Amino acid sequence: MTETPPKRATIAAVARRAGVSPSAVSHVFNGRPNVSAATAERIRQAADELNWRPNYASRKVSGQGGRSLGLVIARASDTFGRDPFFMRLVAGLTQPLADIGWSLSLTLVGADDEARVYREWWAEQRVDAFLLVDARTDDPRLDLVGTLGAPAVVLGAPVDAAVPAVTVRDDAAFAAVLAHLTELGHRRVARVNDAPGLAHTQARDRRFAEAAADSGVEPSYAVWDAEAADPVADLLGRVGDVTAIIVDSEVIAAEIVAHAPELGVSVPGQLSVVAWEDSWVSTLVRPRLTALDAPVEESARTAVALLERLVRGDAVTSQTVGGRQLMVRESTSAAPGTPA
Amino acid sequence: MTETPPKRATIAAVARRAGVSPSAVSHVFNGRPNVSAATAERIRQAADELNWRPNYASRKVSGQGGRSLGLVIARASDTFGRDPFFMRLVAGLTQPLADIGWSLSLTLVGADDEARVYREWWAEQRVDAFLLVDARTDDPRLDLVGTLGAPAVVLGAPVDAAVPAVTVRDDAAFAAVLAHLTELGHRRVARVNDAPGLAHTQARDRRFAEAAADSGVEPSYAVWDAEAADPVADLLGRVGDVTAIIVDSEVIAAEIVAHAPELGVSVPGQLSVVAWEDSWVSTLVRPRLTALDAPVEESARTAVALLERLVRGDAVTSQTVGGRQLMVRESTSAAPGTPA
Structure with missing residues (x-):
């Protein structure tokens, strides 16, 4: 099935084909301007014909080359x-x-x-x-x-x-979400995360508490338990009497909006759901997710x-x-x- | 903000720390068995302490090393x-x-x-x-x-x-899908793809035709037009009077089941949908997608x-x-x- 592969071309072969010295080839590929434009063009063409480029590994050894x-x-x-x-x-x-x-x-x-x-x-x-x-x-x-x-x-x-x-920049994000939710009459809002140990999760917990205080919302916190037999049912059983949740993971938010109605909780009728991330997934589920798009x-x-x-x-x-x-x-x- | 980074350790430094020659270090890391176990252990420990490993680029030059x-x-x-x-x-x-x-x-x-x-x-x-x-x-x-x-x-x-x-191995896949669909009474089935130029798409078209002939199904073909104003409406307008479609892309199948009801086409009541690929996306949409899981x-x-x-x-x-x-x-x- 396989044949002996062609050998990689050498700088010497490129130099021979272009009628120059190997160092001229090296100069062109290292961007040093001591070769005429016509010669440089001839060298590049020879290199193309032989599929030759300066060796990545050698260039790395000498501190140059593709990173x-x-x-x-x-x-x-x-x-x-x-x-x-x-x-x-x-x-x-x-x-x-x-x-x-x-x-x-x-x-x-x-x-x-x-x-x-x-x-x-x-x-x-x-x-x-x-x-x-x-x-x-x-x-x-x-x-x-x-x-x-x-x-x-x-x-x-x-x-x-x-x-x-x-x-x-997340400073204004919780304020924006909570302004949206309080305008809709929500006063009890839970933040749901699935990775409590991460630095950004803890930073968000703090900012959520601040934004909730500023907007007169009663904040609560819940951690997603992926190991539960029915994680959505488990979560809905734990968030208590909140009327809205803000979910760190978009995929978890999507699972909640798709599955909650099957558990007798209508979205958004009884529970509003906001995803902290946005992608094509948010528009694939019904109802489509209200979400925070990050750059x-x-x-x-x-x-x-x-x-x-x-x-x-x-x-x-x-x-x-x-x-x-x-x-x-x-x-x-x-x-x-x-x-x- | 940044400081001068520590220099990368050299093989000489590792050798000094272990009290051996550089070539002994080299032998250990090239797996050559001419160093005693105790010395090898001391060399490995010195290398660990200095965060030294054989240089990837040098090893590539000499034909060894990480690929x-x-x-x-x-x-x-x-x-x-x-x-x-x-x-x-x-x-x-x-x-x-x-x-x-x-x-x-x-x-x-x-x-x-x-x-x-x-x-x-x-x-x-x-x-x-x-x-x-x-x-x-x-x-x-x-x-x-x-x-x-x-x-x-x-x-x-x-x-x-x-x-x-x-x-x-796809040979049996169309037969399995068509057996499932004909058992449900489907006789007119369309295959939908979004990449007509690809080799695997064309191979599937052929196998679909063969399996349809074998199972007494009338096959038809449609290409997804992502550029249409409403691609799902566009597709549903073109597939004619089929009662089932088999869609190459899982995400497109997911879009169809989520959006078709909003266009007055109930899934699966009026149209059954099968995705040719499977992932978590298939279980995120409602109705959940009947899909072909590939290994x-x-x-x-x-x-x-x-x-x-x-x-x-x-x-x-x-x-x-x-x-x-x-x-x-x-x-x-x-x-x-x-x-x-």
């Missing part, structure tokens, strides 16, 4: 595979990386293997920088990248002064720009991007007993 | 980001790659840039093999990987004898195994995996006018 961003995600593959946020993130990273000639090195790991992968990828020079997602308060990766000397940026909440973060692509672009500057040795500071935008759809309406 | 699989997807980022198949595929590739110490190099490109990225990644030795998805009949990438001499495997339908393929994770694992053997220089042949499995849910029921 790669490491994205190590400590999640089970089914959790990763059903999270529209990660797909938007991966999709959003690839274009800005391609623009600067970097590739994305992606892997999923068990939590136990996380540190090992960071160490190996860095020590082997497989990647030139890391993007940290799902940062926990007191996250061991922050010390680790510091010890390694690896350029790194955290996506989400700032967790450590030494590692720059890209954060979505995921802008976050990705900003993180790539910071990482490129870090790799060049520039000093950078944390950045805040965009702001979540409330997309009012069908899953929120007047609180029960409120004149519409 | 990477290139996955170049020629799709717009929003199409990629909303396709549960790709999420399952990326998630499914990472574990078997991690098991053999490879990383995944992923990028999205415009169709114009596809060949350039393959050439550059290969020429720069950024990747060691390619996985080709969305193969077209007469796909220029098949010649390209042949010219480059790059190990490659096609995921989907076999398209070229020279490039091994991993194909999901995406097994395909990914098989492709990784083939690629590893190709890279080692072994001869490999195309593989067929699993078979699609019909998951009967709520979006199919008796054809109109059929006693249930």
Whole structure:
């Protein structure tokens, strides 16, 4: 089935084909301007004909060449595979990386293997920088990248002064949601999350409490239990007499609006549901989800720009991007007993 | 904000710390058995303390070291980001790659840039093999990987004898769907696809025609028009008097079952809908989708195994995996006018 593959072309072969010295070829591909335009063009054509490019690995050894961003995600593959946020993130990273000639090195790991992968990828020079997602308060990766000397940026909440973060401006988001809900007559609102240990979850809990106090809403908190026999029934049994919930995960919000009516809870008649994330999933379910759209692509672009500057040795500071935008759809309406 | 990062440790520093020669360090990490177990242990500990590993780029130059699989997807980022198949595929590739110490190099490109990225990644030795998805009949990438001499495997339908393929066993899938539908009284069934140019689409059209002939069903074909003002209304207007449709894309099937009732077409009362793919999306919509679950994770694992053997220089042949499995849910029921 397979044949001996053709050998990779050498710089010498390209030089012979273009009728120049190997160092002239090297000059053209290193962007040094001591070769005439006509010669440069001839060299590029010879390289194209032979499918030759400067060797990535050799260039890395000499400190040049194509770089790669490491994205190590400590999640089970089914959790990763059903999270529209990660797909938007991966999709959003690839274009800005391609623009600067970097590739994305992606892997999923068990939590136990996380540190090992960071160490190996860095020590082997497989990647030139890391993007940290799902940062926990007191996250061991922050010390680790510091010890390694690896350029790194955290996506989400700032967790450590030494590692720059890209954060979505959320200050006004709870105020916007609660203004929408109080206008509809809601006074008791629960915030639902599925990842209580993450830094951004805890930051949101605090901001929700503040916004609730400002808007005269009685706040409560619930954690999604994916292990429950019927997680939606379990949650609805625990949130008490709230008339609206704000759910961190869009997919969980989608499960709630699809399944609650089958449990005798009408959405939005008896319970209004707001998703803290937005993607195509929000418009696929009925009722369509009222959701907060985050600038995921802008976050990705900003993180790539910071990482490129870090790799060049520039000093950078944390950045805040965009702001979540409330997309009012069908899953929120007047609180029960409120004149519409 | 940033400080001068610590320098990467050298092999000389590891050797000094362990009290051995640099070549002893090299021997341990290259698995050569001429160092005592106690010395090897001391060297590994020194390397750990200094976060040192054999340099990936140097090892590549010498033909050793960590490899990477290139996955170049020629799709717009929003199409990629909303396709549960790709999420399952990326998630499914990472574990078997991690098991053999490879990383995944992923990028999205415009169709114009596809060949350039393959050439550059290969020429720069950024990747060691390619996985080709969305193969077209007469796909220029098949010649390209042949010219480059790059190990490659096609995921989907076999398209070229020279490039091994991993194909999901679909032979029985149409027969299973049509047996399910004819039992429910359906006699006129349309197949809906959204990518008429792809090799696997055309192979499915042929198999659908054969299975329809075998089961006494009148087949018809429709192509999804994403550009229509209301694509679901547009499609329903074109499929004529069929009582059931089989839709290649799960997300499109989900859009149809969610939106058709709003257009006055009840699902499954007037129209039964079957999705040719399955993921969590199928259970998120109401009615839940009857769908064909493909062994995406097994395909990914098989492709990784083939690629590893190709890279080692072994001869490999195309593989067929699993078979699609019909998951009967709520979006199919008796054809109109059929006693249930």
